Amino acid sequence: MYAALSWLNKKMIICRNLSKSYTHGGGRKQVFKNLDFTMQRGDRVALLGRNGAGKTTLIKLIGGVEMPTSGKIERRMSVSWPLGFAGGFQGSLTGYDNARFIARIYDRNYPEMRDFVEDFTELGRQLKMPVKTYSSGMRARLAFALSLAIEFDCYLIDEIILVGDQNFQRKCHYELFERRAGRSMILASHSNEMVRQYCNRALVIHDGLATTYEDMDLAIETYDSL
Amino acid sequence: MSRSALRKLHEGWRIQVRVIHALMIRELNTRFGRQNIGFLWIMVEPLLFAGLVSVIWRFMKGPEEHGVGIIAFVVSGYIPLTLFRHCVGRSVSVFVANSSMMYHRQVKVTDFVFVRFLIEMLGSMMAYTFIAGVLILFNEFPVPADMGMFVSGWLLYSLFTLSLCLVIAPLSEMSEVLEKFIPVTTYIMIPFSGTFSAASWLTPTLREYLLWSPFVNAMELMRGGIWGDKVTPYYDVWNPIICSMVAALIGLALCRHVRRTLVVE
Numbered sequence: 001m002y003a004a005l006s007w008l009n010k011k012m013i014i015c016r017n018l019s020k021s022y023t024h025g026g027g028r029k030q031v032f033k034n035l036d037f038t039m040q041r042g043d044r045v046a047l048l049g050r051n052g053a054g055k056t057t058l059i060k061l062i063g064g065v066e067m068p069t070s071g072k073i074e075r076r077m078s079v080s081w082p083l084g085f086a087g088g089f090q091g092s093l094t095g096y097d098n099a100r101f102i103a104r105i106y107d108r109n110y111p112e113m114r115d116f117v118e119d120f121t122e123l124g125r126q127l128k129m130p131v132k133t134y135s136s137g138m139r140a141r142l143a144f145a146l147s148l149a150i151e152f153d154c155y156l157i158d159e160i161i162l163v164g165d166q167n168f169q170r171k172c173h174y175e176l177f178e179r180r181a182g183r184s185m186i187l188a189s190h191s192n193e194m195v196r197q198y199c200n201r202a203l204v205i206h207d208g209l210a211t212t213y214e215d216m217d218l219a220i221e222t223y224d225s226l
Numbered sequence: 227m228s229r230s231a232l233r234k235l236h237e238g239w240r241i242q243v244r245v246i247h248a249l250m251i252r253e254l255n256t257r258f259g260r261q262n263i264g265f266l267w268i269m270v271e272p273l274l275f276a277g278l279v280s281v282i283w284r285f286m287k288g289p290e291e292h293g294v295g296i297i298a299f300v301v302s303g304y305i306p307l308t309l310f311r312h313c314v315g316r317s318v319s320v321f322v323a324n325s326s327m328m329y330h331r332q333v334k335v336t337d338f339v340f341v342r343f344l345i346e347m348l349g350s351m352m353a354y355t356f357i358a359g360v361l362i363l364f365n366e367f368p369v370p371a372d373m374g375m376f377v378s379g380w381l382l383y384s385l386f387t388l389s390l391c392l393v394i395a396p397l398s399e400m401s402e403v404l405e406k407f408i409p410v411t412t413y414i415m416i417p418f419s420g421t422f423s424a425a426s427w428l429t430p431t432l433r434e435y436l437l438w439s440p441f442v443n444a445m446e447l448m449r450g451g452i453w454g455d456k457v458t459p460y461y462d463v464w465n466p467i468i469c470s471m472v473a474a475l476i477g478l479a480l481c482r483h484v485r486r487t488l489v490v491e
Binding site: 090093 | 329
């Protein structure tokens with residue numbers, strides 16, 4: 001009885017029979033269909049696939065930014081918003097304003113958040129400027145700082161955002177992989193090196209179908225041969 | 227079970243209140259900035275509209291019409307009308323304009339509609355209070371005879387406006403043609419909004435038709451509250467209530483449908 005209950009309460013993400021297609025005009029594009037996928041707390045999943053295979057789409061679905069055409073996603077742990085360059089910010093507002101907005105909607109203490117953001121981003125006075133004046137590296141710093149300040153169980157990361165300078169990469173590495181070693185992560189990536197270093201499972205998406213791999217070497221080999 | 231459902235509902239309500247609060251501040255910041263009078267700008271536009279139009283009418287038609295002051299009459303019609311027109315205008319493409327906020331799961335598409343509506347409503351209420359206050363000092367506007375009746379009319383008018391916005395916002399996402407028709411439609415509907423005429427001035431047949439419009443019913447209620455015995459209001463409170471319920475239900479269903487297929491960059 002209790003064992004069954006504890007299984008119910010277990011922190012995980014379950015995707016059941018997920019399909020996503022986009023229609024525009026008369027055209028219809030099926031990104032993937034009948035995707036089943038489960039991840040546990042602590043899993044660090046690499047999303048592998050060629051450009052346009054649907055990595056970002058899957059991340060958006062798991063993050064709840066877009067809705068699946070059919071199927072269901074159960075989030076039994078707190079999941080970050082997809083960390084990439086594009087979403088989550090209002091370009092005409094300053095870095096501080098965006099931080100205040102995020103603190104409000106996630107019900108976090110703003111002064112604490114501000115201190116962390118100042119410390120992590122090292123953006124200094126630039127935080128008083130509109131986000132649209134930021135470089136993509138600076139946006140990445142801000143996005144990471146905000147999501148780390150909120151503390152999620154699972155982080156959704158588009159790889160491009162990790163391409164910051166050495167200092168930023170070191171900080172991310174420390175905050176994400178050392179201080180929060182037990183957290184989960186989904187990383188959409190083209191870099192074999194990064195995947196091998198950080199992930200323990202992989203999901204290879206190709207031709208609308210997704211395959212799970214527990215063996216990273218096998219996953220990367222498969223991906224390379226696509 | 228029902229207890230946990232209730233708790234969920236309460237938690238959801240708490241989150242939405244927080245989100246709407248945050249979105250409102252964000253919207254005010256992006257629209258008006260922090261320079262000069264800042265968010266007080268929200269009342270400037272309705273003020274200018276109501277003020278200038280009523281002055282023009284005053285010179286065109288003289289001080290009074292059917293026993294009510296022309297300036298007060300135009301103000302009482304124009305402020306609700308600007309509320310309606312601005313809300314409709316702001317509802318078009320509201321989802322796309324805010325799509326970057328959809329990265330945060332607790333932000334729902336209907337929140338965007340509520341936020342823009344609330345800001346417009348706040349602005350026009352401030353403008354109304356301000357202009358009526360000034361006009362009362364100059365004896366150009368009556369002190370409302372029945373405040374409750376006036377406020378009920380205002381709330382019904384706003385409620386129907388909000389319900390229409392809930393329909394227009396998703397429709398504008400579904401069809402780009404709609405966007406082209408909105409300015410002309412809001413213009414054409416001016417005679418059906420009760421802005422420039424009271425129902426008692428009309429012939430009985432015309433009145434009967436106009437009273438199908440929820441706006442006219444609400445407007446009559448407001449004017450009845452302002453002038454009291456000096457006017458004869460014709461209204462049925464159930465008309466705006468039922469029309470709002472129907473529009474809101476359709477609107478919420480459309481919002482849900484659009485959200486499922488919405489593409490967020």
